[in-house]
Amino acid sequence: MALGLVVLAPAPAQADDTPLAEQMEILNDAYKAMRRTDDAAEGAKLAREAQAAVAKAFSMTPEFVEKGGHPAGKEKAMASYRMQTAQLLVVLCEIETAFLAEDLDKVKELITPLRESKKKGHDEFMEDE
Numbered sequence: 001m002a003l004g005l006v007v008l009a010p011a012p013a014q015a016d017d018t019p020l021a022e023q024m025e026i027l028n029d030a031y032k033a034m035r036r037t038d039d040a041a042e043g044a045k046l047a048r049e050a051q052a053a054v055a056k057a058f059s060m061t062p063e064f065v066e067k068g069g070h071p072a073g074k075e076k077a078m079a080s081y082r083m084q085t086a087q088l089l090v091v092l093c094e095i096e097t098a099f100l101a102e103d104l105d106k107v108k109e110l111i112t113p114l115r116e117s118k119k120k121g122h123d124e125f126m127e128d129e
Contacts, residue, residue, distance in 0.1 A: 020060040026053040034095065035111055040102045047096035054089045058082060062125040069127060077125070084121055 030050035037043045062081060064070060070077035091110060098106035 018063060020057055020062060023053040023057040023060070026050075027057070031111075031114065034099075034107070038104060040099045040104075043099035043107060044096050047092050047099060051089060051092045051096070054085060054092060058085045058089070064125055064127045070125070081125060088117075 027050050030046045030053070034043055034046045034050070037046065061074075061078065065074055065077045065081065068074065072080070091114070095107055095110045098104075098110060
């Protein structure tokens with residue numbers, strides 16, 4: 001599962017007050033809690049919280065892209081951002097489904113690759129500090 005996520009960690013300090021950074025913080029908090037819970041109902045609730053944050057973030061533009069910093073240009077960067085964000089939403093729905101089925105092995109299998117995907121997305125859509 002090689003999807004580059006733009007999300008799952010707080011944005012750099014200078015961008016913490018953006019609407020996108022706020023959604024990423026909500027997502028990051030839900031992600032951390034999902035990794036730790038063995039309670040299926042709580043996990044499904046957290047997955048839905050993460051889904052809501054991702055759905056809001058879908059139509060937003062990362063500050064780095066808005067400033068013209070992405071080498072592919074804004075149009076191509078946004079197409080990539082939206083695709084990665086949509087892929088994340090699908091994975092979060094799969095995580096919710098796995099929690100509802102009380103299949104914690106599947107939850108772990110789905111959550112584990114998200115950390116590396118987050119790095120890929122941040123590398124593409126965030127300025128180096």
